Amino acid sequence: MKNKFTLILVLFLYINLVNCDYYQSKTIVPHDLPNKVTHLHFYYFDIHTGNNPSAVIVARPNQTNEKNPKKSSLYGTVFAIDNPLREGPEETSNVVGNAQGLYVSSSQSEDVTLTMYVDYAFTSGELNGSSFSVLSRNPVREPTRELAVVGGRGKFRMATSFALIRAHFLNVTTGDGIIEYNVTIFHY
Template sequence: MEKKSILLGLGLFLCSITIQVNSEYHSERSIHSLHLKEKVTRLHFYIFDILSGNKPTAVEVAHPNITVGPKATPFGHVYAIDDPLREGPNESSKLIGNAQGLYLSSSQSENLTIVMYADFGFTTGKFKGSSISVFSRNPVSEPIRELAVVGGRGKFRLARGFAQVKTHFFDYKNGDAILEYNVTLLHY
């Protein structure tokens, strides 16, 4: 019994010994201590969201097994996108990047609303290799809507801001759309 008590005491003693470790998991430094200057950048481009034809840029990847809500606004349908970004509203306009992500038809009413996550990647110009991330509710039936920019990478690292979106063209028969984006970003 005495041996067990000694071993138990020795075990507790060894467990209570602490060793000072020279590491840092968390720091209270602010972004300002990094001497980064916040910038404002404004972007203007058009996104081509094409659901029709031989090479669509948006495709349905999931839908519910039941019919809910109006037929024109298919509640619960999920689309994957790889939409081209262009300088102007014509197909011949210069290609400047693409938007990749998902959107979900999220409204049960007549007013089409989607929830959208997309990464807008730029492939030319001074922002080549950079992108902004949008995650927001998009009430499509409103003439001008505002989406949240929640991040970015490359030259848009730590970005935040908003995008004002207007529908430039919409084909009610096949769902094809050209959307005008005016984006205001705060970033470092």
């Protein structure tokens, strides 16, 4: 009985290995594909105030500042965003897409630093349906910041690159801001 079981097990494994297509697939080396470079320029509207804010707090720590209980700290606060991307810095500029994702205030010091996961999706023109994703640290008070682009979809599939950003307008009291983006995307 034991020999029959062993024989059946061996035959079962042999049949599965013979019929397996996974190991027969062709490997494509990404460097064999043509490399493309796309430059983008747009404005990101991060609005925390008004009747229809595009950035809202979804979680905050339940701790107080023991040294100064009246002082409010953003550290640990998580924001969900659905920010419009516009051609220019005016509210009347054409919307070319939206940035959706999360960012968290990740610095304990007075220097506001955000850690961002955001997908920048385009909804018009030749980039309609394409997006790129950022996962990066954003030290808000620096005049120019660099964010890491870690991927994309559509025309930006397999993207790697960087975004140079600067505040066009920033209200430090409300958190409202208009951020200028200059993005260089390497993709296939």
